[in-house]
Amino acid sequence: MLASQRQEHILGVVRAHGAARVADLVTALDVSDMTVRRDIAELARAGLVRRVHGGAVAPDAGGRPTDEPGFEAKRAWAQREKHAIAQAALASVEPGQAIALSAGTTTHLLAELLAAAPALRPLTVVTNSVGAADVLHHAAPGADRLEVILTGGVRTPSDALVGPVADTALAHLRVDRAYLGVHGLDADGLTTPNLAEAATNRALIACAAATTVVADHSKWGVTGLARIATLDEVDVLLSDDGLPADARTAVAAHGTRVQLVPAPAGAPAAPAPPTPQQPTGGRP
Structure with a gap:
């Protein structure tokens, strides 16, 4: 798969779900972690996504301290x-x-x-x-x-x-x-x-x-x-x-x-919010 095709896929996931995780993209695209991160970096440089820890979010996703999603x-x-x-x-x-x-x-x-x-x-x-x-x-x-x-x-x-x-x-x-x-x-x-x-x-x-x-x-x-x-x-x-x-x-x-x-594997990609991004008793 060409880099442009991978990046189109990543952009599609972000637009559909609001975010994309590196781990899920590695599996979906059958490429290395570093390849996915480079693709995300390219999309971020183009202003199409915003990089966050573990993935990417939409560039216009709220990240200000006063933003309160419903x-x-x-x-x-x-x-x-x-x-x-x-x-x-x-x-x-x-x-x-x-x-x-x-x-x-x-x-x-x-x-x-x-x-x-x-x-x-x-x-x-x-x-x-x-x-x-x-x-x-x-x-x-x-x-x-x-x-x-x-x-x-x-x-x-x-x-x-x-x-x-x-x-x-x-x-x-x-x-x-x-x-x-x-x-x-x-x-x-x-x-x-x-x-x-x-x-x-x-x-x-x-x-x-x-x-x-x-x-x-x-x-x-x-x-x-x-x-x-x-x-x-x-x-x-x-x-x-x-x-x-x-x-x-x-x-x-x-x-x-x-x-x-552990988060169960095998479910659809789980969008994440943007980052700027026991028993009764006291502390165990």
Whole structure:
């Protein structure tokens, strides 16, 4: 295959899905990692794509700290990784616990798994996600032993309920563990484009005995306007094995346990957002 043909294929994937991963392109084009990276570099020089860690995104994809993609847009990113992370998070939930779920696409997947897991009941779930609450409300048989507490608040583009109403509700609650989705994270901590959502996520962390951040590898290096928390305040980072080695080292240096899961192979390419790009108790 000629370089122009490879680059046309890469550009087609980016235009169709919003992003393309080097690993997926290596398999699809049957060429080396370096060949794919050179092709991406050529497309980036022409202004047709933007290079990010592990692949390429559309040149006009938002990467500013104030950009806040909607729930449906984020849902299409890193699908394989998010499903694997949600499955791993489910394994850490125990019957009889009270847990909290933030808004987000990965936590929404966890809510779907919890709704279909009667063996984990009785269970109490506190959430500021309208979508997660709705999924849990329509749970499988045994829903009478699944208590769902929705915080209330003002709805954001990512379907989070935030603001003083949500913050006050969370201030009066205590849960065993919070599962937190984030817009981005780096060595300085967790961030979101939404100031009010940052405050509500801090309230989620404060009401939990332990906090697990569920974030696929594409979130590393993404920076939002508002800081939610530092890595020192996170007990577990649950991510996929695409998380770069330097990120693993940076997170572990803060005393946060890094748990990585393999992303299932064989699914369609999983678009990623642009980059600028356990049991009850305390820190394990």
